[in-house]
Amino acid sequence: MKRYFDTGNRAITEGAILAGCKVFAGYPITPATEIAENMSRRLPEVGGYYVQAEDEMTGMHIAVGASLGGLKTMTATSGPGYILYADPYGWALGCEIPIVVVNAQRVGPVSGITGAPGQGEFYIARYPTHGGNAETIVLAPNSVQEAFSLTVEAFYLSERFRMPVTVLADQLVTDGWETLELPETREEIEKMGLRFKEREICRGPVFYPFTDQLDVPPVVMGHNTGGTCSDWTPTDEGYDTEEVEWAHKHSYRLINKVRNNKEVIRRYEEHFMDDDPDVVLVAYGSPSRVMISCVKKAREEGLKVGCIRPISLWPFLDDLYHRKTNYLVVELNYDGQLVREVQRCVPTGSNVHFFGKCGELPSVAEMLLQIKQILNGEPLVRSDNWEWEAW
Amino acid sequence: MDYLANKYLRPRKIPSTACSGCGLGQVHKKTVKAIDELGLGVEDVVWGTGIGCAGRQTFATWKGDNFAGTHGRVYAIASGLRIALPPDKKIICTVGDGDSFGIGFLNLLHCARRNVDMTVVVCDNLGYMSTGGQYGWTTPLGVKTDSSPYGTYESNFMQEGQDVLNILKDAGATFLARHTSLQGQEAVESIKKAILNKGFSLVHVIYPCVTNFSDRALGTRKPIAMYNWIKERTYGLHDRVPENEMCFRTGIYHDASNTRQEFSARLLEFTREIQRRAR
Numbered sequence: 001m002k003r004y005f006d007t008g009n010r011a012i013t014e015g016a017i018l019a020g021c022k023v024f025a026g027y028p029i030t031p032a033t034e035i036a037e038n039m040s041r042r043l044p045e046v047g048g049y050y051v052q053a054e055d056e057m058t059g060m061h062i063a064v065g066a067s068l069g070g071l072k073t074m075t076a077t078s079g080p081g082y083i084l085y086a087d088p089y090g091w092a093l094g095c096e097i098p099i100v101v102v103n104a105q106r107v108g109p110v111s112g113i114t115g116a117p118g119q120g121e122f123y124i125a126r127y128p129t130h131g132g133n134a135e136t137i138v139l140a141p142n143s144v145q146e147a148f149s150l151t152v153e154a155f156y157l158s159e160r161f162r163m164p165v166t167v168l169a170d171q172l173v174t175d176g177w178e179t180l181e182l183p184e185t186r187e188e189i190e191k192m193g194l195r196f197k198e199r200e201i202c203r204g205p206v207f208y209p210f211t212d213q214l215d216v217p218p219v220v221m222g223h224n225t226g227g228t229c230s231d232w233t234p235t236d237e238g239y240d241t242e243e244v245e246w247a248h249k250h251s252y253r254l255i256n257k258v259r260n261n262k263e264v265i266r267r268y269e270e271h272f273m274d275d276d277p278d279v280v281l282v283a284y285g286s287p288s289r290v291m292i293s294c295v296k297k298a299r300e301e302g303l304k305v306g307c308i309r310p311i312s313l314w315p316f317l318d319d320l321y322h323r324k325t326n327y328l329v330v331e332l333n334y335d336g337q338l339v340r341e342v343q344r345c346v347p348t349g350s351n352v353h354f355f356g357k358c359g360e361l362p363s364v365a366e367m368l369l370q371i372k373q374i375l376n377g378e379p380l381v382r383s384d385n386w387e388w389e390a391w
Numbered sequence: 392m393d394y395l396a397n398k399y400l401r402p403r404k405i406p407s408t409a410c411s412g413c414g415l416g417q418v419h420k421k422t423v424k425a426i427d428e429l430g431l432g433v434e435d436v437v438w439g440t441g442i443g444c445a446g447r448q449t450f451a452t453w454k455g456d457n458f459a460g461t462h463g464r465v466y467a468i469a470s471g472l473r474i475a476l477p478p479d480k481k482i483i484c485t486v487g488d489g490d491s492f493g494i495g496f497l498n499l500l501h502c503a504r505r506n507v508d509m510t511v512v513v514c515d516n517l518g519y520m521s522t523g524g525q526y527g528w529t530t531p532l533g534v535k536t537d538s539s540p541y542g543t544y545e546s547n548f549m550q551e552g553q554d555v556l557n558i559l560k561d562a563g564a565t566f567l568a569r570h571t572s573l574q575g576q577e578a579v580e581s582i583k584k585a586i587l588n589k590g591f592s593l594v595h596v597i598y599p600c601v602t603n604f605s606d607r608a609l610g611t612r613k614p615i616a617m618y619n620w621i622k623e624r625t626y627g628l629h630d631r632v633p634e635n636e637m638c639f640r641t642g643i644y645h646d647a648s649n650t651r652q653e654f655s656a657r658l659l660e661f662t663r664e665i666q667r668r669a670r
Binding site for chain 2: 023025043044045046047048049051053054055057058061062063064065066067068069070071073087088090091095221222223224225226227228229230231232238239240
């Protein structure tokens with residue numbers, strides 16, 4: 001094992017290289033620029049290719065094109081580029097081409113604040129393109145080390161599910177400096193629980209089988225398989241069709257290959273959840289680090305508080321929120337996104353509260369204060385005239 | 392089904408569902424004929440398409456590998472694919488005028504800049520005919536379409552001094568030609584040269600749309616009227632054209648075939664060099 005003091009951007013780069021990424025195509029954007037920079041340095045060393053595209057949409061299209069040629073590929077951006085991915089993301093979802101997409105969330109809307117953390121793309125990551133009729137896979141790291149391991153995992157899932165997988169990080173995770181341990185031997189890799197899957201090639205003639213099964217190899221061009229893929233609804237052989245019957249079959253696979261295999265994706269972390277806590281905190285990404293510290297502090301003070309950190313954000317882990325209790329959802333946005341899903345999942349009679357910050361992390365003291373307010377049946381403390389509860 | 396169709400195309404998709412009188416099949420056939428005359432097999436070509444008439448009618452007609460990108464994106468996808476494919480595989484894309492000179496123009500320009508090895512055959516029906524007949528970026532000035540009921544007022548990419556082929560030449564394309572689908576072997580010869588160029592080639596072929604373009608612009612759906620309209624306006628590159636007459640200047644605009652290193656070859660060489668230094 002080699003120890004470094006480095007950024008999440010470096011961790012993501014090394015994760016991709018370890019997973020066998022051979023092509024990176026993207027466009028420089030804060031705070032994901034260093035992923036592109038690191039890839040431009042590292043890829044040629046391992047026989048891979050770095051392409052700087054004319055915009056984010058093209059970057060992802062080039063990456064998806066290279067994946068269509070049989071190489072593992074990645075692209076990385078932040079919010080303003082992620083919305084430009086809508087087109088290639090949809091194409092890769094529909095054509096079922098594996099690719100890893102990194103989004104280092106910053107403050108929005110639009111260009112917002114470039115060098116500060118936000119969590120505004122929780123829902124866009126679920127619905128990254130138009131047209132519906134598909135499930136998506138999104139993983140959210142909260143540390144440099146986890147940015148590394150989840151990037152490896154994202155490659156694994158993208159190959160097994162033959163679809164794009166988003167690593168939804170935030171500026172603090174990608175730009176933040178922390179200890180990063182990189183495995184050097186097979187044993188170390190196994191010890192870290194990393195999973196890998198090599199690219200396979202669909203030989204046809206059925207390229208789009210009517211099934212929810214995993215491990216259907218993707219269509220790959222250049223092997224004379226007669227592989228066909230397009231933006232239109234495919235028949236099982238990949239021919240374009242206008243028939244609703246085929247759209248139904250195609251959607252069945254796109255939706256159910258994820259829904260019926262959720263266990264493969266499922267990842268979460270819980271702390272102090274064994275004694276039916278009076279307040280359950282929920283957060284993902286960098287605020288979850290503060291949340292965990294806060295819960296430990298609360299326990300020291302004798303408060304019955306626990307916390308849940310979803311790591312695989314989508315498909316959403318509905319069952320984690322089965323307790324009838326008070327929930328406090330902490331996010332790096334003011335509008336409240338994750339909180340809506342938690343509200344949807346909790347049993348009737350639960351109380352769901354929202355505490356939002358953006359561009360900076362909430363402090364342990366701030367969170368603790370809100371917990372106490374909830375325990376006392378008081379409204380949350382507001383730092384301004386905003387109705388935090390009015391999400 | 393003729394010899395070419397039997398050898399290279401899928402019986403399931405040929406004949407296509409194009410309107411009767413459509414000239415797209417002429418462009419399609421010229422492209423396949425060029426492939427045949429070069430002695431290439433089904434396995435030598437990966438066929439890309441875009442959207443619209445040209446994209447939809449030619450998608451998955453090739454017996455080998457086929458892909459269709461979203462609106463204007465086939466050039467970007469092909470650039471990525473080029474990196475992954477062995478150098479001897481040809482990428483041939485049949486696309487429309489809206490796809491290439493409109494929504495995909497930025498990508499097209501950068502493919503020319505990078506000199507990505509692909510042959511783009513632009514099948515130009517002078518506007519957006521698949522969506523019912525709106526003007527596009529090569530629709531002649533003053534022509535009536537569904538979205539220009541009083542005639543187009545914007546200048547276009549085939550006008551003197553702003554020819555799209557000159558723009559692509561300056562961007563770095565290494566083979567450029569323009570023809571009409573009514574022309575015969577000379578167009579096939581251009582496509583052959585385009586395929587033989589290891590670099591970015593584009594052959595722009597104007598073809599008649601009888602159903603929509605002709606109906607609005609010429610007031611008739613008689614194929615012969617539309618065919619004659621194109622034929623009367625077809626000139627060679629150096630022919631004298633009567634003043635103020637709209638024309639299609641045909642011929643090879645630019646042939647710098649195999650003079651500049653191709654994108655993926657350069658990238659491969661570059662990568663090998665870095666790897667060698669790293670060792």
